[in-house]
Every structure is written in C-alpha cells, then in structure tokens.
Amino acid sequence: MNDYDPQSLERKWQRIWEESESYRTMVDEDKKSFYIIFAYPGISGYLHLGHMRCYTYTDFIARYKRMRGYNVLFPAGAHPTGNQVISLAKRVAEGDRNVMEYLRANGATDEDIRQLDSPKGIIDYFAKSYIKEWKNFGLSIDFSYFTDTSREDYSSFIRWQFKKLNDLGLLTQKPYYAPVCKNCGPVAVDPSETDLSKGGTAEVQEYTLLKFKFGSRYITAATLRPETVYGQTNLWVDPHEDYAVVKVDDEEWIMSDAAARKLGYQMDDVEVIGHISGREMIGKGAVAPMIHRQIPVLPAGFTDPDMGSGIVTSVPSDAPYDWIALKELKENRALLEEYGLEELVKEVEPVPIIDSKDWGSNPAERIILEMDIGSQGDVERLEEATQRIYRAGFHAGTMLGICGDYAGMPVQEAKDKIREEMMGSGEATPFYDLSEEVICRCGSDVVMGKIPDQWFIRYSDPELTEKSKVHARTMNIRPDTYGRTLPDILEWFQDRSCARLGNWIGTRFPLDDKWIIEAIADSTLYPAYYIVARHYNLGRFEAGQMTEAFFDFVFLGKGEADEVAGSTGIDTETLLEVRRDFTYWYPLDLNLGGKEHMTVHFPVFLMNHVAILDDKNWPQGIMVNWYLTMTGGKISKSKGGADPIPDVAERFGIDALRLYYAHSASPFVDKEWDEREAFNYRKRLGFIWRLVNRMRSVDGGESSVDDFLESRFNRLLERTFSFMDDYEIRKAANVVFYDMPAELEWYFKRGGENGALLDRLGETFVKLLSPFTPHMADELGELWDIKYVSEELIPDVDEVVISDEVEGREEYLRDVMDDIRNILSIADVSGDVIHIYVSPSWKKKVLEIALAETEKGMGLMSVLSKMLDVPPKRLSGYLRTILEDIKKNRDTVERDLALDEMKILQEDKSFIEREFEAEVNVHLASEDVYDPADRKDKAAPGKPAIYIE
C-alpha cells in the first residue's frame, strides 16, 4: 500500500479526465436529465476560495446525481458585462502598481500582462484562468457549453430576450436618478467600491427642495423631512456666503454654487446668472411653501453649502439644530443689533406640529435639554439628537391639528403625501444628493444625475409577480428559510433599470442602440442559452443566423423547422437537434449562488423564466450558499486579500479542500477560512485511504459481526442518499467520512475480517467518496480495477439486510462495555474479574406485557401478580420504572426485549475479556450464583447488572 499522496494523484487523474473527455455530456433519452448550474462569475479578477465554495457544492451534487443514474448537464460560463473589465484593462495599461502586484502574485507572466491592457485581453485571460481553476478543483463541468456574455452569439440571445420582454409589455421608460460620474456615466455606489476610488458607503439622499417666494425670485431649501413644513418659522442663511442665482425655466432660484452645480445634473437648462450675498437676504421675509406665510431670513453658522441647497428652513420644534440656533441668536445681542433683528426675532417661536410618542410635541427642545447640548457647534451630539428625534417622530408620531388636511395622520404616511402635494403645486421639486463625497475610479466626482428616459424591466407587473410567487412556492429551495421569503421578495421587487448609457461591456439594447443592457438583466435566462452555445461553439451556425425566429423555435417551439431553416440558413436537422436538446435538458433543476443573489439575481432569474418561457420550463430549484470569510471580511476579488488558490491546493490537496467545503460547515452559514482545519481534512483523507486499503486487503472468513456491518452499512447508505437528495451536503459527508468509517473500525475491532464482504462494501464505499473526493476515489478504484469510479453507479440500498435486531445486538454490547468502563473509572478495584448478570426472565415478561398493554398502566399489577411468583413490592417497583421508560422511548425498550442477552454475552465474552484484559463471567440473575456485592437484583432487560473485582 502506498501512502496517500494527493498532489501527484490529483494531477494524474485530472490529466486522465481531460484526455478521456470524462464530462462530455450528450442527450440520452433513456436517462432522466438533471440540469445544474452555478451563477457564473463576473470577470473582475482571479477566483478565490470563497467562489470555490459555491462551485464545489455544485459539483458534489452534479457528481452525485450522475452516479445515481441521471444524465447530468453541468456547464459554466463567465460574465464580463459591465465596466469592471474596462477599468481593470485601464489600470493595467497605466501600469498601476497594485494591479501589477496582484497579477504577479497570482502567477501572471510578463507575457500575460502584456495582453491585459485591453478589455478583450482581460476577458480571454480570465476566462481561461477560471476554466483552469475549475478543472484544478476537479469540477465535472462540460466546457463545450462554455460562453461569456461579451460574445456576439450571446448578444444575439440577449437581443431576442429583450424583444420578447418588449412584446410582453414588460419594458418601460421613465425618469431615474442615479449616481453618475461625469466621464463614465452611471456608477455603482456600494461598499465594495468596484466602480469607485472613494465614498462607497455614501447613501442616496432624497431631498425635497422647497421654494420660498422672495420678491421676484425663490429662495430654495432642501429638506429630508417635508412633513415638518407646518412648523417652519424662518430660514437660515450664512451671512458670509455668496449664493448663486440660478435660472431654472423662467424662474430664478437662490442656492449655493455647489447645489446649483448638482441641480444641473438633475434638471435641464440650469444656468447660474448671478450671485447674491447671504447678508443681503437677512432680515427680509420669504413666503414659505404649504403654510403660505411670510417667514424671516435669519443668520446662522451651521449651514453648509455642500449640504442640500446651502440654505436651511428652520423648524425649531422638531429640529435640534434649528432650536439651538434660534436660542443662540436670541441671546446674541451684538448680532441682532448688527442686522437690526431684535423685534423680528422676538416673534419667532417653535410651532408644535408632531406629537411624537416619547418626546411630546416639542421634541427638539426636550432632547437638547435632556442631552444638555450647549451650542450649535456641538455637531456630533446634535446629529445624534436629530437621528433620535427623527426615528421617534417618523415611526410613532402623528401630525397635530395645525397641519391642515394631514392632522391626525401618522407621520410615515403624511411625509410622502405632503411631499407630493407640494411637488404637484410647484412649491417643491425633488433633489437628490449623496451623503458624502464620492469619487469615481476615473478620478472625477460622482453626483446624482437624472436620466429622463431610463429603460426598466417591469418586475412590478402584477400578473408576472403573482405567477412567479405561485411557482416559487413549488420550487425546491435551500435553505428553507429562503424558500419561504422568496415570494415576499418577489412581491416587494420593483421595476429595475436594465440598460445604461456609456462605454460598457454588454449587449446593445435592441430597441435603441445607444443603450447597453446591464449586468443583472443579461444574466437571467442564460441556462437556456448554454444549450445553444454548445452548437454555436461547434461552428454549426453564426451569431448572425441566431435570429428571433431561431430562438422562438428553439426556446418556445414556435414555427416550423423548415421555415426557420429557410429564414436563417441553418439546416433543418441542426435546428431540430438544438430544439431537442433544449426540451431534453430543460427545465433547469438547480441554480446555485451566493447569498448576495437572494434579492438580486434569483428573483430576476425566476421572473424572466416565468415571463418568457412555457411553465414546463420554469426552474425547479435554487440553492443559496453563504460565504467563506477571512478574518471577518468577505473575500473580495478586486481588492485581493485571499491566498491564490494554487498555493493552497498544492499544500493540502484538492480533495482535502473539497472535503473541507463539504464538511466543515453547513452551506447556510458564513465560514471563516482556517487552514489548520484544512490540514485536518488532509489527515482525515489519509485515514480513509488506509481504511479502504485495509478493506481491500483483509482476506478472512465469516464471523458473527458480518451481518451487523452489512446492516449498518446499508442503513448509512440509505441515510447518505436521503441527505444528498435533499442537498444536505454536510450531513451526507458526515455519514460517508465519519459515521461509516467509525462502523468499519468497530467491525475490525470486533475481529471482523470477512474478505468477500469488505470487498463488496469497500467498492460501494469508494463510490460514495467520489462525489466529494473524486481524485482519491478514482485512485482507490484501481484496487477494484474500476476504470473511472466517477462514471460508475452507486448501488441501491439493500433493504433486506437492514435489521434492527442485528444492530441492536452490537449496540447492546457497546452499552455494556460503556458501563464497565464507567465503573472502572470510578471504582477502586483491580478490574481483574468482571461478573455480568443477565436480567431474570420475569422482568422480561413484565416488559413484554407492559409494552403490549401500556395504556393499562399500573392496572397491570393484578394480572402480573397472578402470573408471576415475585414479591408484589418488587413487581410494582419494576413495573413503575418500565412504564416510565416506555413512555420515554418505546423503541429502545423494544430493542431490549428482543435481545438474547445471554447468547450475545457468552458469544462475545472473549472480546470483552480482550478489551478489558480481565476474566469475564456471565450469570443469569435468577439463578443462585456468585454475587458477593448483591448486584444481581439490579439486572433489567437490556441493562445487565455488573460486579467488578
């Protein structure tokens, strides 16, 4: 027997699989199909151990299904849509040091790097790299189906999909506000900062820009709390600031320069035509929106030109900032005098507008007193106060009587209505801003911009939503919790923009080619396309021939093959074959992806299938996996931080890593990567290796433990199947790699050495290893002269050999031995002689009757006392305990009753003697035997009495 040497045998088998085209997949009408995919990766860098978790799960299931007789389709692809590829290419072209280091650390050669300065180069390089890693992990993917979303054939498919969506009335255009870079167009603002160099945590603020009539102009003030307009008492401006006068349509609005610039991206024809100093406005009045009252403009120091419009409308009842600014102003004689505001300010008092549950109707005052905030300079604590008041008011507040039509309405509801009313009357307009500075990767500012004619997919469509929800409930979804919430997610799922302007990788929008279809929208139906891609990859037709009629025929069964052949120039036979492949493989059985897809990809994946394809082709299952993390954070492709896979694979072996994924945690929890653990799995495989070799080499005869092993093995086999059928990968791996070996070890310990049996079970066992550790399994399969274990079938469970009685015997023996061990550990005895007293037969009789007529309870005493010659006290005492036991665990009690304890103990006496290095005497408790410590009365069925000297 050789030692387990994963590295060399893994290389060997990967080469063999490659050469023999092991995972080539073809339609076979005699077999049930099983179609499984993982959500293909976006191209943004190398794969890491986190991705591999998901891909390996997919492979476990694909391999298992294959070995249970399914014809499995397991393709893969890559997803370069978006701008990551472009930005990476740009950084390579610039010679960005971090990028260079990252590439080199992952094994890119100078020659590789030279080709990486163009998007095409990046896509080709990484697509190859992904395929290499997948092969390196032993994934049983058929790469003849490979595609990527930048290819022209893929674009033909996507254009078809969008035509279908349009035909179904599911596309629409409407204005949209999004973060945009002035150079690059729309960008994603999120913590991973894929598109950004700064500001990933910024949030989009949806302001209401209020207009205050100010002579012939309007002063503008942006608020996040439009419902507080009823409490406006004044405006705050910075006397030292110059404000822009902006021409908007025919009106002139006053705001900070920064605000004017931002507004320019959100409205047409915004033009700065002059300036006005803050000082100039102070002391004058402006007509506030909604309340239509003149309120004064007052000086304040806390206004910020970069926030909102740079001018603040003051609601001292509800805004701590305003309250304290007002108080300070009233106390500042010098300032009042300077601007001549003494009289004016006297009349400015907070106006209660909201009754917020915990804070009353003047919450700003109350919280400032409570928190003892001294001045408007205490920004940090004022922020906190503002937050607290806002929460309390928003969630538990009601509008007071002063608020016109909104009196008595919950704040939550009033907020949107008041905003709408003011926008309707022209007193306000929407204004979007980011909560902090955001800089694009290209270096320029990111601002909120208006896209007036943004394309959306109408996921809010009631019929589509309903159909999707109904279907979702029938799907096989893991974990269950996600299955339960998916219908709610579909309900909540709103229209989603599906195309963008600018320079991106992707498919041109078929209705208007200035748009590029964006990354989520072009990745929903792609499992259907893999099937077509194989034929395209074989050169059977060109992208240009993949017309609407072509896809209608293949995916929807519309039209006649001959006609489609005529219009596309693809021959009829090929068309029929592609159509047949699609109908054979579809629907998709399982789609696996990380938890980030739960509210993004999976809903659109499902809804597009439901919208476009026949109901028999709707997807059947989804499995979500959680992340592999490293020291707290998610491993990020673009930011690095992960060990390159080849290094790790070289150190532990692929099979050890695969077992690590399968067994170290449930798929539905985040798992912290720990290489000591990986090493332990490496050791475990060494153990399995030796165990299998031993099974194959032992060559003894039959013994009494054979039937136990056969029964237990089949029971565990059954359990493995049932776990795998439920995609309970961890549980299945636990049975195969821990429970089964433990039973085999027990068998050996008991002296089992039946060569024929071990040979037969060993062969099955090796096949069971294969879905998890395919390299090792194929290597071990050579012991049985199996060419490729991974192409074998795992045999069915042999129900006949499963026997509770047979297994009960071994369990009984283990229990007795545990008891002996327990006694030895606490008793102060030499342990040279062990006496075991088997229960008297009357107790068995009691047990039997109690089991049969449990409902009679202690009433059984009358019949028992007549039947048995036992003192009533002992009889009732025992009956009481046994009734208790039956209630607790009937199965165990039944097992005990079925045991022939005397026979078992006598047969296995020598085994016990060997284990404890002691002399063992077995007695029947009802006989008059050696019993110096008066133990034998304690004997009960299944629990013999023990005395050790």
Next chain:
RNA sequence: GCGAGGGUAGCCAAGCAUGGCCAAAGGCGCAGGACUUAAGAUCCUGUCACGUAGGUGUCCGAGGGUUCAAAUCCCUUCCCUCGCACCA
C-alpha cells in the same frame, strides 16, 4: 428603518420543524497512555461539577410561561451577523 438569519460546553459545529435514553453527535484543541521515536504521524482513553459502582447535580445568551417532560413550543429582553436593487 425594512427584510432575513443567529446566540449550544475551551474553540468550530450538529440538534430545534415532528418536546422524551440530550450531559447534548462530530471535529479541533487539551490531558493521560500505547507505539515507536523526531511525524504538523498513528492508535486507545478522558475532557461541566461532584462521586471508591454504572449515579447525582447543574447546563444550551438572559428572564418568564406551557407541559408529567423543553436546547427544542410560547412570551419578554439583551447581543451579533447579513441583504436592501444598477456591484456581480
């Protein structure tokens, strides 16, 4: 805020749906031993507390409740993690 998922012995992690041999699987770590000796090896035993007899006590974030019986069901409470849409 909205939505989801968690808190189990030194650590990781099962169990919780269908309450009952659950003091609670398994792994790691640790301790003792065996074996041989330098290997991140392998094997055995132990690892909540107490206990010279297989037992008893306490225990599954905290506090209540239901029940003959609760890690499991219900209520309250504290804490943690994650997703929230143009990033895949």
